Amino acid sequence: MSEVSSFQNPNPNPKISAYYQTRAAHHGVVTSDWLAQAHAAVGIGPDSDDFSTAAGAEPSSVGKGFSVIDEFNNWRKQPDLAEAVAAIRALASVIRSSNATTMMELEIELKKASDSLKSWDTTSISLTAGCDLFIRYVTRTSALEYEDFNSAKSRLIERAEKFGEISYKARRIIAMVSQEFIFDGCTILVHGFSRVVLEVLKTAAQNRKLFRVFCTEGRPDRTGLRFSNEMAKLDVPVKLLIDSAVAYSMDEVDMVFVGADGVVESGGVINMMGTYQIALVAHSMNKPVYVAAESYKFARLYPLDQKDMAPALLPIDFGVPIPSKVEVERSARDYTPPQYLTLLFTDLGVLTPSVVSDELIQLYL
Amino acid sequence: MESRRPPRTVSNPIVRQVGFIPHQPPDPNPPDPAAAAANPSFQAFSTSPPATSLSPVMIPPPFPGTSAPLRCPPAPAAIAVDTVTVGSYGQSESTLATSPATANRIGDPEFCEDSHGWLNSDSGTYGAVLSIPSFGFDMSGVNSTEESSPKAVVEVEEITLKEATTEVALDVKRDLANEEMQTDMQSSFKPLKEKTGKAESVLQVAQRAVKPAAKALVKKSAVGKVPADDKTGKVVKQSSQKKDVLPTTSSEVVSGKKGIDRSFERDKKKDVPPPRMQYDDKNRVEKAKKRSVMKQTEARNRVELFLHLPQYEHGNLLSGLESKFFHLDAMHPSVYKVGLQYLAGDITGDDNRCVAMLQAFKEAIKDYSTPPEKILSRDLTARISSYVSFLIECRPLSFSMGNAIRFLKRCIAKLPLSITESAAKDTLCSDIDRFVNEKIIIAGKVIVGHAASKVRDSDVLLTYGSSSIVEMILLYSHKLGKQFRVVVVDSHPKLEGQALLRRLVANGLSCTYTHINAISYIMHEVTRVFLGADSVLANGTVYSRIGTACVAMVAHAFQVPVLVCCEAYKFHERIQLDSICSNELGDPEAISKVSGRRDINYLDNSTNKENLQLLHLLYDITPSEYVSVIVTDYGMVPPTSVPVIVREYGKEQLFL
Known part of the structure; x- marks a missing residue:
């Protein structure tokens, strides 16, 4: 359970969650002080670059002149590419550029690369999970045992690419499987900005389904504003709610759609702050809560309560200066227990929360 | 489309049908x-x-x-x-x-x-x-x-x-x-x-x-x-x-x-x-x-709902059995000893009982020699069966013991026909050792590692009764230098918690001791509940010492996570919805008397009264919705995943 321990270790850079920084950069946060935010993001940029080079320099054995972190950062810059997929691609290129001569050596190299990736950002669950799953998927093949090294290596690369492909396509698959759940005339509440959920709704709009979307504002990074923008572009009727208006408008809502940063072993999800309370409200009003998440976000974590995770912190802008004596809760995400979720739409199919653990057990043990 | 664990309703529709279906x-x-x-x-x-x-x-x-x-x-x-x-x-x-x-x-x-x-x-x-x-x-x-x-x-x-x-x-x-x-x-x-x-x-x-x-x-x-x-x-x-x-x-x-x-x-x-x-x-x-070997006297005045469970009057039995010790040819002395220990309550605790049984079987196998014109695998299986039925007479088997017996019999059945007797015996002994080592000892260590990761500083951990695995977790977390407090909850008549408390205090942990009556009072300050289990059944139900369900439910009501620690060899593929159909009855005397309090003697002469039924249940079941996580040697899993583990590893476990 190395990922658990590393996850529960104090964050090496607790001030900022790199995962959320990436998201902020990708999602081009639309706020009134957009410029300031962008500046802040850029200001973070070199900082995290420093960090990444430092981390990249640390595992010196990872390929000559090849840094998995650099590779990862290259991939990461593509806004459409999820972090985990970027990591998967970076790891695949580790195999490709490796000049190990034995299987064991290659595996150790891969392990080191994934460890350095994971330690690059311990707050990102999908990154950790993606790396772990990649190694599992790639190295767990019986064909490796009775072939010579080169063919085994090419097989590894093959599997790695296949895994990258699967992960890349995951979003499309999810969009396809979730279409049946969106019916004409329904009202969907969306929290935060999730590329999967966007894909789902986009596909639904393309399929000429008639539905209405409620977007929460998604403080503090206001990702909901961006989502409502996207919806408006698709000509989907969309309404923007402030985060505190969820319960107020829940009676109009037919289903709640959220993405996930990570899906944990209990079947619950870790997602942007506010998901838990939306799920609670929806549960108490008997509205279904659907989570769209790619299977590479399945993580071997088991949070027992909200505080059972290393907090991913995020700077919060209140618009006015906060007195120094006032403490600010800056955690960026919360944990929604499985009993408040109805179904998970994943590239493995439509799952109930309890199946997550089933899949994880089969993958990891 | 329903939520995964809908709140437990008092009356299950299937149960409600009982006895009243006119049409x-x-x-x-x-x-x-x-x-x-x-x-x-x-x-x-x-x-x-x-x-x-x-x-x-x-x-x-x-x-x-x-x-x-x-x-x-x-x-x-x-x-x-x-x-x-x-x-x-x-x-x-x-x-x-x-x-x-x-x-x-x-x-x-x-x-x-x-x-x-x-x-x-x-x-x-x-x-x-x-x-x-x-x-x-x-x-x-x-x-x-x-x-x-x-x-x-x-x-x-x-x-x-x-x-x-x-x-x-x-x-x-x-x-x-x-x-x-x-x-x-x-x-x-x-x-x-x-x-x-x-x-x-x-x-x-x-x-x-x-x-x-x-x-x-x-x-x-x-x-x-x-x-x-x-x-x-x-x-x-x-x-x-x-x-x-x-x-x-x-x-x-x-x-x-x-x-x-x-x-x-x-x-x-x-x-x-x-x-x-x-x-x-x-x-x-x-x-x-x-x-049966033993002539047990059945207790009178048994509670109606539990008539299907064995209940005997304890006491005069041991002397009778002891005198038979040298005459029971069929029973190996070590098995006999373990049986008597079960009966006398010298060996309690699930793991202990299972290990003791396996060790006794090992002794018996060592001393075993195939009778002429018999096949080892068949004769030994029969022999083991007779031992087991003797042990059942002493005390009903626990789930884990059932699993261990199944394992042993598979091992015997798996022996190749051509194998010599001494080799077969060696194989079996090493199989038993391996089972004890891998499935009980190492599994315990793995569980301790997992569970200790959930102990944080300034936690207040509550445990009920005396579970060996929970004790290991507490001691290990203490050794890691975590600052936490322990609440030991106990109940009559066994008061096992006192022994646990003594060992914890001796190791320098700060403890609180209370009885289960005070559970709702103490629960609000607790941050984690650690429970042991006798078995976890395929629907996630936890079969454990009586009182566990009560603790888990109170913890659930207080939103305190409940961690059940249980080795995977204790998982069982059956499903149980209530604690009536399969349970164990203890000595009714034990609950009618209060040890050390001679002034409480209200029931002294009335235990055999016709209109008095004493119910001393030993186990209860905890429905899965009150359990947050099951910590097992395969990691931390939700209770819903127990059947997955049984499915994926049940075979491997038995064949090892």
Whole structure:
């Protein structure tokens, strides 16, 4: 359970969650002080670059002149590419550029690369999970045992690419499987900005389904504003709610759609702050809560309560200066227990929360 | 589309059907018995569910099946089933009743250990089927008496000659019966001569065993309570042993789906320890009593709902058993010792009991030598079965012990035929060691590692009773330097928590000790609840020491996470919805007295009053929605994933 321990270790850079920084950069946060935010993001940029080079320099054995972190950062810059997929691609290129001569050596190299990736950002669950799953998927093949090294290596690369492909396509698959759940005339509440959920709704709009979307504002990074923008572009009727208006408008809502940063072993999800309370409200009003998440976000974590995770912190802008004596809760995400979720739409199919653990057990043990 | 764990409603629809379904009576008395009899398969299904090959997952039939008064009156049911008997398996009855093979239903996995669940839950119907036998079986009884009369006569003569032999003879005979059953499954009509010969040889063995102790003759006969004029009883017993298993046997015949590989199935069935008996069934209890090594006196005034569970008066039993120590040829001393320790309560705790049992079996295997003209794998399996049934008499098996026994029997069955005896014994001993090591000791360490990761500084951990694994977790977390406090919750009458408390305090942990009565008061300051478990069942239900469910529910109400720590070898594939159908009754004396308080003696002379029923349950079940996580050697899993682990690793676990 190395990922658990590393996850529960104090964050090496607790001030900022790199995962959320990436998201902020990708999602081009639309706020009134957009410029300031962008500046802040850029200001973070070199900082995290420093960090990444430092981390990249640390595992010196990872390929000559090849840094998995650099590779990862290259991939990461593509806004459409999820972090985990970027990591998967970076790891695949580790195999490709490796000049190990034995299987064991290659595996150790891969392990080191994934460890350095994971330690690059311990707050990102999908990154950790993606790396772990990649190694599992790639190295767990019986064909490796009775072939010579080169063919085994090419097989590894093959599997790695296949895994990258699967992960890349995951979003499309999810969009396809979730279409049946969106019916004409329904009202969907969306929290935060999730590329999967966007894909789902986009596909639904393309399929000429008639539905209405409620977007929460998604403080503090206001990702909901961006989502409502996207919806408006698709000509989907969309309404923007402030985060505190969820319960107020829940009676109009037919289903709640959220993405996930990570899906944990209990079947619950870790997602942007506010998901838990939306799920609670929806549960108490008997509205279904659907989570769209790619299977590479399945993580071997088991949070027992909200505080059972290393907090991913995020700077919060209140618009006015906060007195120094006032403490600010800056955690960026919360944990929604499985009993408040109805179904998970994943590239493995439509799952109930309890199946997550089933899949994880089969993958990891 | 429902949420995964809907809040538990008080009345489950299935349960609510019990006893009150006007339009569909629980005991469908066919309007036209003849027509029904014409369609035997339907009939068999509708009137005697156990007769069809039930799978353990089937919903138990809507019979309360727990107490005699509630049981459906025999009159209509008996008639109905009687007609069935004629229609469906009347033919096979006589042969089966006489066949020695049928007596060995002990190993039937559907019938036994694997499925106490349905077996217990439908005891009502089962009872109904079995309650006919008095007529139906008397016939077969006569048959079988005739069949085996030479043997019986020999025995009877012997008995009259030497009273003292009886007991030993009984045991050996039981042993013999087992062997017989296993060796010649199919050949139900074995030549009588052979049988007789066998019986004689057995008796010789028995006599030999008795000779050294000839002095103790008088005493023993007193202890054994086997009156000299019990000959007839013995003869009947011979047959009764066979007939009490008839319904299931015939069901197998009826279902007939097994076809060619039936013998293989039977082999598999031998892997499983004997069934938990339904103690509200008078016939079977009588039979079992005659069979048993120990003569336990049944407690009077048992609680109605729990009549199907064994309850004995403790106390005078030990002396009787001890005196028998040197005369029980069939029982290995180490097994005997462990059995006595169970009985006396010297070995408690699930792991301890399981390990002690396995060690005893190991000793027994070391001292084992295959009798001439026997095959090791078969004879040893029978031997182990007899040990197990002895241990069950001492105390009902726990789930983990059942799993361990299954493992051992698989190991024996797996031995290649060509293997030499000493090699086989070595293999088995090392298998047992490996099981203990991997599945209990190392698994425990892994669990401790997982669970300790959930202990944070300034936590307040609550534990109930004394679980060895929880103790290890607490000590380990303390060793890691985590700052936490422990609340030990305890309950009467065992007060195991005090021992735990003592060890924790000695190790420098800061502890609070309270009784379960104060649980709701103490819970608000608790941040984690750690519980041990006797077993975790396939629906995520936790079967554990009585009181656990209460603690878990209070914790749930206070939003405190409940961690159940349980090694995967204790997982079991059955499902249990309540703690009634399978449970264990403790000594009722224990709850009527308060140790150390002589002034509390209100119940001193009233324990045998007719209108007083003392219920001392030992286990309860905790529904899965009150359990946050199950910490096992495969990691931390939600309770819903227990069947996944059973499915994925059950086989591997057994085959290791």
